[in-house]
Amino acid sequence: MSRDPAPTPRRRVDLRRLPRWQQYALALAVTAAVVVAAWLVGGDEPVPAWVSELLVPALGWLVLAIVAGALAVRLLGRWRRRDR
Numbered sequence: 001m002s003r004d005p006a007p008t009p010r011r012r013v014d015l016r017r018l019p020r021w022q023q024y025a026l027a028l029a030v031t032a033a034v035v036v037a038a039w040l041v042g043g044d045e046p047v048p049a050w051v052s053e054l055l056v057p058a059l060g061w062l063v064l065a066i067v068a069g070a071l072a073v074r075l076l077g078r079w080r081r082r083d084r
Contacts (some may be wrong), residue, residue, distance in 0.1 A: 015023065 015026065018026070
């Protein structure tokens with residue numbers, strides 16, 4: 001009787017230990033892959049009206065607010081460090 005070899009132990013990967021820029025790059029790559037897959041599967045089907053009229057503008061404002069907030073935090077951090 002032959003026995004199956006012992007299973008190899010699973011390798012654990014902690015993505016939070018990656019540098020911040022690699023985390024962002026990985027998140028953007030995964031998002032791009034999902035968007036491309038949805039685009040290819042969806043084909044020429046029209047987008048629902050609530051997506052184009054409500055969701056897209058809301059997400060645009062949300063991204064704009066996040067960028068403005070991050071910029072403000074960065075500038076305030078530099079300003080506070082300079083005053084010390």
